[in-house]
Amino acid sequence: MTTMTMSGTEVRLNAEGFFEDPSQWTREMATEMATADGLTLSDKHWQVIDFMRREFLEKGTGPTVRVLGKASGVSIKELYQLFPTGPAKTAARLAGIPKPKGCI
Amino acid sequence: MNTQEKITKVSIIISKGSLEGIYPGLIMANGARAEGMEANLFFTFFGLDAIHRSRIDRIKVATVGNPAMHMPTLIGTLPGMSALATRMMNKKMEALDIPPIREFIEMIADTGAGLYACKASVDMFGLAADDFVPQVKDTITVGDFYDLAAGGQIIFT
Numbered sequence: 001m002t003t004m005t006m007s008g009t010e011v012r013l014n015a016e017g018f019f020e021d022p023s024q025w026t027r028e029m030a031t032e033m034a035t036a037d038g039l040t041l042s043d044k045h046w047q048v049i050d051f052m053r054r055e056f057l058e059k060g061t062g063p064t065v066r067v068l069g070k071a072s073g074v075s076i077k078e079l080y081q082l083f084p085t086g087p088a089k090t091a092a093r094l095a096g097i098p099k100p101k102g103c104i
Numbered sequence: 105m106n107t108q109e110k111i112t113k114v115s116i117i118i119s120k121g122s123l124e125g126i127y128p129g130l131i132m133a134n135g136a137r138a139e140g141m142e143a144n145l146f147f148t149f150f151g152l153d154a155i156h157r158s159r160i161d162r163i164k165v166a167t168v169g170n171p172a173m174h175m176p177t178l179i180g181t182l183p184g185m186s187a188l189a190t191r192m193m194n195k196k197m198e199a200l201d202i203p204p205i206r207e208f209i210e211m212i213a214d215t216g217a218g219l220y221a222c223k224a225s226v227d228m229f230g231l232a233a234d235d236f237v238p239q240v241k242d243t244i245t246v247g248d249f250y251d252l253a254a255g256g257q258i259i260f261t
Contacts, residue, residue: 064201065134065138065211065215066201066203066211067201069211069214075214076211076214076215077214077216080137080214080215080216084140085140086137086138086139086140087138088138089138089139089140090140102200102201103131103135103202104131104134104135104200104201104202104203
């Protein structure tokens with residue numbers, strides 16, 4: 001575990017950069033992390049990030065890419081254009097939730 | 105995270121046409137893309153059934169010659185056994201959010217992975233480009249495959 005200061009707050013991150021405590025997350029932090037990744041967050045990015053967070057808060061786990069493609073309103077093709085380093089993984093990190101565990 | 109260099113590209117060969125022969129390669133290709141790696145899929149020999157327009161929805165579990173089915177070989181030969189085992193496995197996979205093969209192939213193509221048919225097998229089985237689902241980019245030779253795979257890992261299934 002490491003700590004990092006984001007938007008003036010000490011945030012606890014795991015070795016892969018995912019939030020240890022999703023309740024520490026703010027939207028400003030997502031923008032900050034995205035900028036560090038070289039991503040500029042568009043409305044579409046936010047649509048995915050918000051969906052990830054909602055699913056996590058409801059179900060306790062982030063959605064798979066299949067679920068994202070079916071239910072987030074963003075197609076799988078587009079998801080990979082928005083998050084070229086892997087949509088479920090990247091969006092989960094930006095949304096301050098744990099890395100999705102499934103194999104799909 | 106380990107300090108070893110990360111895998112950034114995989115080329116996966118699917119050579120078998122049974123359900124248990126096809127899924128592992130698809131799951132690995134999809135997983136590679138999900139991790140941000142480049143991925144190519146190369147279908148050869150009976151693996152071509154996974155991209156064949158009319159056979160893609162009829163992929164079955166092999167109930168004969170498979171000791172891990174834990175049933176006597178003779179039982180596995182009974183009519184309907186393979187269909188039954190396939191139904192059971194499909195149900196379990198759907199519960200785990202693993203899509204049916206046709207949807208999985210579409211999904212993997214949408215992730216940006218390249219899907220290719222092996223020329224030698226296509227010629228041997230007397231197939232043509234229009235026998236395949238539209239997600240297949242091309243029919244390529246083994247030489248083309250090695251060119252595509254350059255700089256990455258090759259996985260044979």
